[in-house]
Amino acid sequence: MMADRGALPFSQSCENNKPYILNILCTAFAGRRQVLEIASGTGQHACHFAAAMPWLQWQPTELPDNLPLLQPRCAVYTGDNLLPPLALDVRDNPWPVPIPDAVFSANSLHIMSFESVQRLFAALGRHAADDVVLAIYGPFNYRGEYTSPSNARFDSWLAQQHPDSAIRHFEDVDRLAREAGFHLRADHAMPANNRLLVWVKS
Ligand SMILES: C[S@@+](CC[C@H](N)C(=O)[O-])C[C@H]1O[C@@H](n2cnc3c(N)ncnc32)[C@H](O)[C@@H]1O
Numbered sequence: 001m002m003a004d005r006g007a008l009p010f011s012q013s014c015e016n017n018k019p020y021i022l023n024i025l026c027t028a029f030a031g032r033r034q035v036l037e038i039a040s041g042t043g044q045h046a047c048h049f050a051a052a053m054p055w056l057q058w059q060p061t062e063l064p065d066n067l068p069l070l071q072p073r074c075a076v077y078t079g080d081n082l083l084p085p086l087a088l089d090v091r092d093n094p095w096p097v098p099i100p101d102a103v104f105s106a107n108s109l110h111i112m113s114f115e116s117v118q119r120l121f122a123a124l125g126r127h128a129a130d131d132v133v134l135a136i137y138g139p140f141n142y143r144g145e146y147t148s149p150s151n152a153r154f155d156s157w158l159a160q161q162h163p164d165s166a167i168r169h170f171e172d173v174d175r176l177a178r179e180a181g182f183h184l185r186a187d188h189a190m191p192a193n194n195r196l197l198v199w200v201k202s
Pocket of ligand 1: 011014038039040041042045062063066088089090091105106107108111112113116
């Protein structure tokens with residue numbers, strides 16, 4: 001998934017999807033002040049989105065063991081709206097970071113276990129305030145079906161990498177979101193058979 005291209009950890013998929021995600025986030029995060037990003041990976045999204053949406057303070061986070069992947073790119077960011085990366089495992093209870101008025105995560109729900117997905121939404125249900133906007137990018141199944149043959153192949157590959165990893169069902173994730181007090185504002189079709197789901201807590 002991640003290669004060290006030159007000095008900084010690099011993900012080609014991040015590079016490919018960031019303009020399309022930004023296009024949606026500019027509207028979804030209009031009027032927001034701070035974003036908590038969960039599972040920031042290489043920091044490519046964090047740096048790109050912080051630079052392109054200067055009204056936001058962007059808080060990148062990662063699992064403690066993966067912080068060394070995230071820190072180098074954040075350290076060379078030249079603007080003043082990217083906060084130093086923090087450790088966050090969504091299984092933490094309580095979370096060691098406050099939840100601001102926007103939350104973002106990309107390509108993480110199919111990597112972490114479903115129990116971790118449940119804990120993520122439970123934490124948002126407990127600690128996110130009303131009006132928090134939550135945007136989650138990645139592949140999802142609908143009505144029990146893959147949305148493409150390539151997603152079916154990707155899911156087989158995920159299962160070989162780790163038995164807990166799997167493409168999640170939109171209906172399961174939306175149910176968790178609703179139980180946490182969020183309602184779905186938008187479900188955007190994205191390139192490469194991905195989705196960008198936007199919920200608001202109310
Ligand atoms: C496929 S990478 C996605 C990284 C980045 N968001 C991107 O789009 O390239 C999945 C990330 O989920 C993180 N992750 C896995 N389990 C997690 C957990 N329990 N809490 C927080 N992050 C987790 C991993 O450390 C990894 O960086």
